[in-house]
Amino acid sequence: MIELPNKSPLYLQVRDQIVAGIAAGDWPVGDALPSEFELAQKLGVSQGTVRKGLDALVAEGVLIRRQGIGTFIADAPDAWGSAELLDTYGVALTTVIELLACSRVHASDEVAAALGLRRGIQVYSIKRLIRVGADAFGVEEICVPSDQFEGLDARRIKQAGGNPRGVFLKQFGLRLLEGTPRLRTVLAEREVARLLQLEVDFPLLESIRVAQTLDGRKIEWSRLLCRTDRYAYRPNCDA
Amino acid sequence: MIELPNKSPLYLQVRDQIVAGIAAGDWPVGDALPSEFELAQKLGVSQGTVRKGLDALVAEGVLIRRQGIGTFIADAPDAWGSAELLDTYGVALTTVIELLACSRVHASDEVAAALGLRRGIQVYSIKRLIRVGADAFGVEEICVPSDQFEGLDARRIKQAGGNPRGVFLKQFGLRLLEGTPRLRTVLAEREVARLLQLEVDFPLLESIRVAQTLDGRKIEWSRLLCRTDRYAYRPNCDA
DNA sequence: GAGTGGTCTAGACCACAAA
DNA sequence: TTGTGGTCTAGACCACTCA
Structure with a gap:
């Protein structure tokens, strides 16, 4: 994780990184994100922390998890x-x-x-x-x-x-x-x-x-x- | 944790145990629950699992967490x-x-x-x-x-x-x-x-x-x- | 300082879906 | 069989509150 003098918990920083990635178009709608372990390695945190970061976005309907498959960018519901x-x-x-x-x-x-x-x-x-x-x-x-x-x-x-x-x-x-x-x-x-x-x-x-x-x-x-x-x-x- | 042949995740069983305890009147409104570590020991699970079990009840407004103080039974809102x-x-x-x-x-x-x-x-x-x-x-x-x-x-x-x-x-x-x-x-x-x-x-x-x-x-x-x-x-x- | 919630890790194992 | 999400642990440290 890029270490800014940031007081917020790591998992929220992870969330923000993912949001930024989505906004930047790294993963178009319907695409799978990298796996939780890949993200963990890339961001320099543990899988549990990545998971907690993704939890919020799943709750907001931005991401969809499918066990055994991956985590996907959700479509925009009407x-x-x-x-x-x-x-x-x-x-x-x-x-x-x-x-x-x-x-x-x-x-x-x-x-x-x-x-x-x-x-x-x-x-x-x-x-x-x-x-x-x-x-x-x-x-x-x-x-x-x-x-x-x-x-x-x-x-x-x-x-x-x-x-x-x-x-x-x-x-x-x-x-x-x-x-x-x-x-x-x-x-x-x-x-x-x-x-x-x-x-x-x-x-x-x-x-x-x-x-x-x-x-x-x-x-x-x-x-x-x-x-x-x-x-x-x-x-x-x-x- | 009492080991029933229960397929549901441990943290949900923890949640149900807490709900049962509340229903049984173990902790009246306004009272503090035992600490997360105490509950973990009593139920034979780790603190993280207890925490995840409590998360749902906090989200439902049944429990209120106060950092440094404890976890309390919420009053019933009108x-x-x-x-x-x-x-x-x-x-x-x-x-x-x-x-x-x-x-x-x-x-x-x-x-x-x-x-x-x-x-x-x-x-x-x-x-x-x-x-x-x-x-x-x-x-x-x-x-x-x-x-x-x-x-x-x-x-x-x-x-x-x-x-x-x-x-x-x-x-x-x-x-x-x-x-x-x-x-x-x-x-x-x-x-x-x-x-x-x-x-x-x-x-x-x-x-x-x-x-x-x-x-x-x-x-x-x-x-x-x-x-x-x-x-x-x-x-x-x-x- | 002691006790609480809050976060984080490393590693393990399970459940599930696909090739 | 492999790779994914999903769960769990033991232990560590931080942040906050109160005596």
Whole structure:
């Protein structure tokens, strides 16, 4: 291990080295890391210390361990995938996501405040429709600062299966960790009502989350508006 | 360690031994466990293994470690305490809880189904009002099977500072772990509207959670109904 | 100084998956 | 059979708290 006058425990330094390696693209998504013993030798620590360092990243969903095989870089799960949708009897339902638009707009005051940006700065706004069967369940808007994701567009997102997180990770090298949602009930405005085929003022559930990078920069704001008359929403917040 | 033909790793067996010890009341709330080395000797394993066994319980909030001092049995946090309440600008607010009632009733079908009980069996129903300042923010109902908590009443809950979880733990030896909430928007019915000083059909946020014991028995159903026009609710689900 | 949690090592062995 | 993750040990030292 490179010996800096660093007070933090060795295993955290190991963690940071791995994070740096991932950010530098040493191991693309799906690749295996060197084995725990190799890493230990390379970093000059014992296998147990490497293991403890990797534990945190496994817990954060960045790495996936497979016994007998290796430790792999995890793919970026869809933000919506971190939630569950249940019918009125508690049975989980599967959803389909439809990309509606990806455009460059001025950040609303709310988004700018949540991400610590200057008011009115440019952000990419990604809108998606979430369906369960033929039913429109909710609409989601994702905002990210445009200067960090130059050239983001609908085509790229569609190529990644409609998953913006996949693009953020593979094209821009940024992995995001979900924050805890802020929940409110709101009444449907015109555009949302139209998309969900509901009347205006239909009561909806609003879930707002801010996601951050591995090193703690808040970088993605998202809002889900969904109907909960036929379904229940379970957010699965770990963060 | 008592050698049963047990396939599970030693550190999980250690965890289970500690859980059993806690359930048996070996160490009341606030007490220190024996030191890691003492436990290691007593159970015939190494300190590292004991440590790993305790890690899980610390993560679950059952134990609290204090460096240089010892490892302690954690108190039962109030169920409501696992959530946060924010104003419209994201600033956290403090709440006051008022116990409304504790009564013995027949379980609704919904509660019975969620807890795996026979329909119509008796449960204790605890109702509480959550205030922020002078404002009524929400009402909460907690249901637990009456046969597990014989003699529960408002007096006992008040003695524990209005925290039912404290009573469950200290009087009945049961520690509960919070589950992930199921969320819906609902319209206020008459009684709830009256308690919250809102008109009937005011849109509210409903959060339903099931909590379980350390060994996985679902034992507590709770429903929070709250207004989110002035506040945002952040559930903090770990489970 | 004594006792606690917290970290680290070197080496061992097991469980599992693949060639 | 080989290489991987997964567990465990014995012993060492550090960091912190308290008497």
